[in-house]
Amino acid sequence: MGTVEAANKKAIESTLGQKKPKVVFVLGGPGSGKGTQCANIVEHFGYTHLSAGDLLRAEIKSGSENGTMIQNMIKEGKIVPSEVTIKLLEKAILENENDKFLIDGFPRNEENRAAFEAVTGIVPEFVLFFDCPEEEMEKRLLGRNQGREDDNIDTIRKRFKVFLESSLPVIEHYNSKGKVRKIDAAKPVGEVFEAVKALFTPVDDKKLWRLRPRGFYVTVTSLISSSAEVLKGIEDGKFG
Numbered sequence: 001m002g003t004v005e006a007a008n009k010k011a012i013e014s015t016l017g018q019k020k021p022k023v024v025f026v027l028g029g030p031g032s033g034k035g036t037q038c039a040n041i042v043e044h045f046g047y048t049h050l051s052a053g054d055l056l057r058a059e060i061k062s063g064s065e066n067g068t069m070i071q072n073m074i075k076e077g078k079i080v081p082s083e084v085t086i087k088l089l090e091k092a093i094l095e096n097e098n099d100k101f102l103i104d105g106f107p108r109n110e111e112n113r114a115a116f117e118a119v120t121g122i123v124p125e126f127v128l129f130f131d132c133p134e135e136e137m138e139k140r141l142l143g144r145n146q147g148r149e150d151d152n153i154d155t156i157r158k159r160f161k162v163f164l165e166s167s168l169p170v171i172e173h174y175n176s177k178g179k180v181r182k183i184d185a186a187k188p189v190g191e192v193f194e195a196v197k198a199l200f201t202p203v204d205d206k207k208l209w210r211l212r213p214r215g216f217y218v219t220v221t222s223l224i225s226s227s228a229e230v231l232k233g234i235e236d237g238k239f240g
């Protein structure tokens, strides 16, 4: 690595280190609903959504020198070298004022995972894993209609193979560290989001909900007992 590159890397590391962003990795097969659920999480919980795929597609559009390489990789369902994707993610994190991010579709392989940790020092809070059968994902991708060049049956099959061979081991890695929160993503969008919500709702809020009925009973019980005291007071002639 040249001196300028090394200096840039150090600068990014220290800036990201200072920022200490909270990161949740959002993983799952192609078409499992990562983007759809991230939009819901953003709306309800104030995270910023960074999709690695979207950042790469924007890079192609921007006419960058890596554009053609990225386009070819995406068409083949292959994983773009980590260096390229990590630079895009770092830039997006640093340019945003928010301190909590959903990183969707990353890390996609062991190289992505190890390089991101080494370069940024960021360890995810947890990994949200959308688990969905291939048959359902294929149906969703073929019906997506967003003009994506990789939503054709040949590329979809290649993407499924890459997911099984390269991305699942990353999920297993995080699972062995107790970081994976698995969601049944084959259900309708609303039901999937109910399960997602439970993971993002702060523990304090959940406790409050559990305490509320108890608080209600305590209030009612004390009202009853104080009414009983008043009645007894009337009987005893205490109130004139």
Ligand SMILES: Nc1ncnc2c1ncn2[C@@H]1O[C@H](COP(=O)(O)OP(=O)(O)OP(=O)(O)O)[C@@H](O)[C@H]1O
Residues within 6 Å of the ligand: 028, 029, 030, 031, 032, 033, 034, 035, 036, 037, 053, 105, 140, 141, 143, 144, 145, 185, 186, 187, 188, 189, 190, 192
């Ligand atoms: N739970 C669901 N039930 C039915 N359709 C869904 C569900 N979730 C998402 N979809 C639809 O499936 C398609 C793929 O969803 P989405 O783009 O969120 O998946 P993704 O995991 O981000 O895919 P990719 O990895 O290809 O980016 C979209 O057309 C979306 O509207």
Ligand SMILES: Nc1ccn([C@@H]2O[C@H](COP(=O)(O)O)[C@@H](O)[C@H]2O)c(=O)n1
Residues within 6 Å of the ligand: 030, 051, 052, 053, 054, 056, 073, 074, 075, 077, 078, 079, 080, 081, 085, 104, 105, 106, 107, 108, 112, 150, 159
């Ligand atoms: N970490 C990543 C993420 C994505 N890619 C490439 O982009 C394609 C589309 O990704 P989506 O998450 O939007 O489905 C994917 O198939 C890869 O070609 C990548 O290289 N590295």
Ligand SMILES: [Mg+2]
Residues within 6 Å of the ligand: 034, 035, 051, 053, 105
């Ligand atoms: Mg997506």
